[in-house]
Amino acid sequence: MAVFYILLLFMIIAAIIAVETDNLLSSVICVGAIGFGGSLIFLFLRAPDIAITQIVVEVLGLIILIRATISRDRTFITGDREFFGMVVSVVIIFVIFLAGMKVFETLPAFGTPIFATVGDSASQAYITEGMQKTGAANLVASVILDFRAYDTLGEAAVLFTSIIGATVILRKKAKKLPEEPDQ
């Protein structure tokens, strides 16, 4: 139990540093720290699939972020936006936070998942019959690639979209005359 608090506090501190520091590179590195903390928490929460994915995605994400910021953070951009808008948004966020605090009392207490209390939940069926129905020992794999494979198709499409989008945004020349051939 204590390990969750320690790791979460570590993530929160890293997040505060990432948000408040002026140097972009250190901010990016703090994001990496949040990600690795998250990956450890996933491991302790008995989610090894997520932990592996999180850690490798984190590495690639950091490389992408550093590519973007390296040699570009010379112009330190300090300060925030105009004062009035800032105050309004901070107040709104604070209200959302207070409203959210009430909400978590309605959830089942940490450590007693909802699926165990609801009668005909899908998760219970995955655990009891998943192996027999799909033949996969890793139930997470059986959920993402068989029971909810349609989600995974959507997810592959999201990745495909973002890659096409990134290459489109980064292409050298965007406009041409109508008669000119495409290179």
Add this chain to the structure above:
Amino acid sequence: MKGMTIIVKTISSWVKVLIFLFGIYIILFGHLTPGGGFAGGVILASSYVLLMLAFGREFAEKTLSVPFASKLDCVGALLFAAVALCGLLYGAAGFFWNFIHQKYLMGTDYEFNLVSAGTIPLSNIAIGLKVGASLFLVILTLSMCCKDFKPGSTENEKE
């Protein structure tokens, strides 16, 4: 980007193979142990990214060129869609039906084998291919953009 020192180059050329093999292992055994198509695909991509960081962009591009990577990307996505559509061969209700498991393997004693779980390993391979190729492509395009970059010099393209 010319690449790094000889130490880094030598080590990374060894480590690269190991990372690549590890990625393949993660993909193939995704239905039995933690991991799967996504994690394995990202690991495959990171082996090439390591190559790119150590040897420079041109070298990495020579091993896996951009058009080929984008073709691999499409092929992976199409393979996954094909796994989904194959189910339709067994009737109109069979989109994403795990036909191999339900029709041929159900009830046989094959648990914990590599070929268990029907279409799941196939989907894992397709997704691993797709994710690996596409993430490599993203990092390559991003670094191409960074190559001829000088701060402040906005290009004078006619708008």
Add this chain to the structure above:
Amino acid sequence: MSVPLPVFVAIPLVTAFLLPVFAKRGKAVATVLANLATISLLVLAIGSIGQSRVYEVGRWSIPLGINLVLDGLSSLLLLAISVVSSAAMFFSIRYMEQYTARAKYLSLFLLMVAGMNGVVLSGDIFNLFVFLEIASLASYALVGFGCGHEELEASFKYMVLGSIGSIFILFAVALVYGNTGSLNMAYISEAIQSNGLNPGLTFALGLFIVGFGLKAALVPFHAWLPDAHPSAPAPISAMLSGILIKTLGVYALARVVFNIFGISLATGWLLLTFGIVGMLVGAFMAFGQWDLKRLLAYSSISQVGYVMLGIGLGGLIIAKDGNLAWASLAILGGLFHLLNHAVYKSLLFLTSGSIQMSTGTRQLREMGGLAEKLPVTRAACTVASAAIAGIPPFSGFWSKLILVIASVQAGYYWVAAIIVFVSLCTLIMYLKVQRYVFLGELPENLQEITENRGSMLVAMVSLACLCVLMGLLLTPGLRASIFAPAVKVLVDGVSYSANVIGM
């Protein structure tokens, strides 16, 4: 003819995966394939009118697997998506000659269509989120397609606000899962009916409203729309304004509020307020614009307000246990206006693209006297303007009339007054467009321009014909097959779950 429902998603998705293979050679093949995909979707969508089915993906019965639900509301939206997308796709054959990377453009376009079809058909709340992300990511990239200063700025702004909206939606999905233990919409609805709303679910509803409101550009959340819609290439502006904000925003919001959580007095008032504020703010902001596409974008905010007003008014009447006939009339007005607006706003954006391609500018002050030079564009633009302003024989008039009748019958006279007032504002706005673009003096530098030819004309003329004929959809036979099932889905509210589980 009943095709399996995943085909609606699979056709555009597989075509989109296939297209980048044709990157270098075979641009013509790619274009033909993409057009074939949208036209076959149109045929399938027309064929699916009046049906209602449930499809269980992977033969897993719910709640184990994901189900796709086709009901009246979904088939109405499918029809709108396929009409607008096939016209915009046909228009882009010629229009996109100005840009490079044709195959990638087509691929992104089809991914956006696939995402929207997936959202409309999905019966699972997390699946809805995934497909919503596909459509949103494709639209972020397409807004920045021109890679100019304005395009990138608009794209970044759109992407940040859109991502925040998506994360809110994901958080709401997590809260719903934590409270009900289910992700299937029908099961969630059932759980809410039996256990009632607790604070957690109310907070989730709030997050859903903010998230979908960001996608729909309802008024406090509309900051991205006037930048993003004008910056995109014209066919994409037509798609975004015509259909994307309605599918990702209005449809998803209506589905969540009416069918999952059940309409209450507070949410009814909230939707009605969103509608009215949107109508007024959009109309006032549009007055001051001198950029043609920006004016059209503000007008979209105002027109989405009409749709929200119809749906919200209907919900309010239902929540007050009023006469269900009036509620259905209000919702009918809203949904009919949704379909109308999809057609004429996309036509207006296509004509603006035609004008921009001929003259090279979007500023109203730099144009004038184009009536002789661009006769077909002018005719199409006049038809669309008449329709949007609500001049009697055209479609916009009928939907506004229905809204006015519904609000008068239900006793909300002030709502009727606002509808008429905003309608007048719209008329003045489009008279301004006509005056500055097509009448007046032809500037010196525009003497040489000629009308655009080919696919652009075909797309505009066919949409203009549709615009004239849309009024016919209210004839009893068509109304019973197209609108009645859609209205019934919303009026029935939470009995959606019983319908889906029983089907």
Add this chain to the structure above:
Amino acid sequence: MLYALCFLLFTIGLYCAVTKKNMVKIVIGIMVMEYAVNLFLIMLGYRMGGVAPIIGRSDLESGLGGFVSKSVDPLPQALVLTAIVISLGSLALMISICVRTYEKYGTFDITQIRRLKG
């Protein structure tokens, strides 16, 4: 209480995305929000003293009963796997927009990137 800390992380991300004026900082804020939501989803499925939802040979030999009463919820893990990849995709697209904008304007400061009025 753990949920509340997780929500605090979410609010920090929201604060960063709404008030900062550096484009990369905004992206970082959005990433932090995504971490928080993913963490929240996984926490919902945790069972005190649970085991990972992967069936081993020993579980099968001793009957599935012990595993069923101890396994954590596999469904949120599947959702988070999807959500992580989605967030990676949107990160890639967002960063490419940032890089391209920097190339055009020479700055990451969104108060200086103001060609559009409104």
